[in-house]
Amino acid sequence: MTDKADLARRHFLKGLAGIAGASAAALGTPAWGGSTFADAFADFLQDHYQRMTPEEIQATLDRIERKARRRYGVELECRNTPPLAGVVFGYAINIDKCRGYRDCVHACVEENNLSRDTQYIRVVEMEDGSTDLLRGDHYYDPKDVPRPGRYYLPMQCMQCDNPPCVKACPVEATWLEADGIVVVDYDWCIGCRYCMAACPYQARHFNWGEPQLSAAEINPVTHYLGNRPRPRGVVEKCHFCLQRTRAGRQPACQDACPTGARIFGNLLDPDSEIRYVLENKPVFRLKEELGTEPKFWYFRG
């Protein structure tokens, strides 16, 4: 895209926004699905995250916070923390230790303001001696876990380095960030769900209706590309809790796991725990033959 075309488009959008803003100045009442007309119009014309200027991004963050205040009555903080330099995140699950509790699943739901009918993490109960996902049980609910003769595979977005979903998206609403996380611009996604068809790990989820989220359940510390409240009709997925991890904290799933089965860290740091696991433990990745280069390993030991 040439600079000229860029500029022309910017001016066009700005012009439209200017007209809208001028005419909507008096129409500040929240009637447009909870937004004011000005906010709704600005939402409609919002540009792609990677093309917005810092001022536009800040205006967007403010708008998100205003919407949350109007809709949920919650004082939200929506940040835009950039990726940390020299960091590429990796994750490893010790399948000897995972006991199928699903504590990670529910911690993620709470941390990331998920609609209560969506779960980023899916723990699959597998039979010992088999890696056959078709024989896995997603709906296990035994009296006690772990069930004898079973092991557990928690699955979430693998944050592939060669992501088929990024290739598939027609509007580049999802892309691979510098710190290795595949993120979604929820305000740019058109909801075509091609990425969901392309993902070999069933890791992407769609907001079929309005997210089932109540004000009391909201986590007010959010990130634009992460856990801020999503609109209806867009795709979302695990983003390694970037509102936490870009601030140096562990993701919510790792935090919640009572058995310490989850290891998270910086793949570029040779002294990190994840690097120790990758170098010293028998690790494997799922569906490696597809060439997706996931950054999510499983190991025993």
Added chain:
Amino acid sequence: MTLLHFFRDCIAQWFRGSWAYWLWLTALVGLIALGAWHYGLQLDRGLVVTHMTNQVSWGFYIANFTFLVGVAAAAVMIVIPAYIFNRKDIKDVVLMGDTMAIAAVVMAILFVVVDLGRPDRIWHLLPGIGKLNFPDSMLVWDVVVLNGYLLLNLGISFSVIFCRYRGCEPRLGYYFPFVVVAIFWAISIHTVTAFLYAANTGRPFWSNPLLAPRFIASAFASGPALMIIGLQVIRSVSGYPIRQSVIDHLAIVMTVALQVTLFFIGAELFTEFYNEGEHAASVRYLFLGLNGHAALVPWIWTALALLGSATLIGTIHPLRRNPWLMNLMCLLTIVGVWIEKGMGMVIPAFVPTPIGEIAEYAPSLAELAISAGVWGIGLLIFTLFVKSALPIECGVLRHDGKPKPDGRCALPGKLEEKPV
């Protein structure tokens, strides 16, 4: 100015017709209204009104989309003999073929639009102000080729019919390059659609090289079938001269395409079932059921029976020449291909999910209604275009107001055909 008169005259044609025509129009408008009302519901509440889930994230809309892209591509089966082989009889109906392509492409695009979660953000797909993931995303390729095909067909049809309206004869040298482009473009729209599916290596049901050839083969069966039925309707309600040779040509094309389709299906079944592994789970779900889930099994076997019967009728010459059996063959083909390429191609790739979950899908009432509405729009476009085009083609409607019927048409009566 001529242009304005052209549009005025064309639109005026829409309001002239028999009671049957008005009944047909009323039915279509009723379908469209039903679809529009349900689409309003969908806009209001979101895609929850459908039965699609995270497990089966594409459903009835995309199934119809796939079928219709094939129908649009099949217009090439009229364009090639008309312009490359210079068959005069087929040249008479080439505009009908183009119109069918236009209606089919419009329906296909509409099916994608109603499937979107955020149709208000469709401007993100516009080059320049949007952000297009070109050349990586096959969906962008599909959008580009479909819109291009629509423009091509609109352009060619418009230039031909506008020329005739003004009394001149369209200059072949002028629009022939576009025709050649359109021929290749037609194949490409359906190939790109097939590539859209085949690109997903995580879904082995789609990700095989035979998908694009299968698409083309079944398209060349279903498109001509629809064309035959449409042409016969046009021939019976108006006096437009459609020779039986045109119908025969389309029927032969259809038969060969059906035979190839059956061969391709057979090749796929062998490859999947001979040494059955886990990549065949989706095929097993479709044909035999998986773990007790067998919702699509009766559908696919019915489709195979329909296609097999249609192939039989087409292959046996005396049967094919019988008009009743030939029309039956068309109906069997349309329904059979619609099942096999629509729901029978889109849904099984999602069952089981790539990580082994089985979740079945059946369309909801809203999906059926909205789909009926979109089909109504397509049929309405076809009806209205043909309604305007026929008098111009027959020389009855001219800009200068001096009709010059060329004797071929006998409007409003019927023409005795001399079978070729």
Added chain:
Amino acid sequence: MRRQGLLIPALALLSATGFPFAAGAVDTSGWDWGAVEGMTDTPVVEPRRDSMPQRTTPAPPPVAAPDLEAPPTPAYALFLGMPEFEVIQSTRDTEMHPCGNCHRWAESDPTPRPLQAPHDNFVLRHGLHGKGQFWCFTCHDLAGDGSLRTLDGEPLGFDEAYLLCTQCHVDKGRDWAFGAHGKRADNWRGPRRVYNCTACHYQHAPALLYRDAAPGPVARQGLERPVHWVPKAERAHPLFEHPAPWQRDRGQEPQ
């Protein structure tokens, strides 16, 4: 089961030969095994394939007895040169077992024996090794307030339980030091705060307990889960239903 079957006689053999389990070795020949509630063997599921290779050569001999004359390794030597960490303090241990309440003034009997009242409600279930291989004062300081001690007799605080555990569980200790075992709290970079062994493994009965799983996947809003997602076979089509090759139970059908 085969492995465990070998292990118990081997251990019995070793203990009979006076295998020096450091300073805590005891003579268990006079013990009444029935009086000490033992941990039952963890059920081991037989592998489904009956094509497991049968052992045709004799099992390798047990590990040779270590050199008793060599100086014992200090417990903390394992952690020399490993990444720095800080152990999260746990108050559970002293709260659960206020041994000092009585043993501050009461005499402790060092004789290894099955415990009577008021201790008969307390059993040491520290794995197979625990059954008679060591008892309270292997790990606890007899003279002090009941806090810990290394096998050499060096005193350890409760927060240094990891030093004690890793005297035997060396591989796990190494993994724990590098982060492949155990759990790191709060942050993935910066100061490393890790949980002690006893935060997860109750030191006197370290086998992890079972518990219920949290609720499973939910259906999309507007859809009832059972209608579409029943995982068990519900509607078998009589004409076509037969198990796929990979679904046949390999244990029952001869191939």
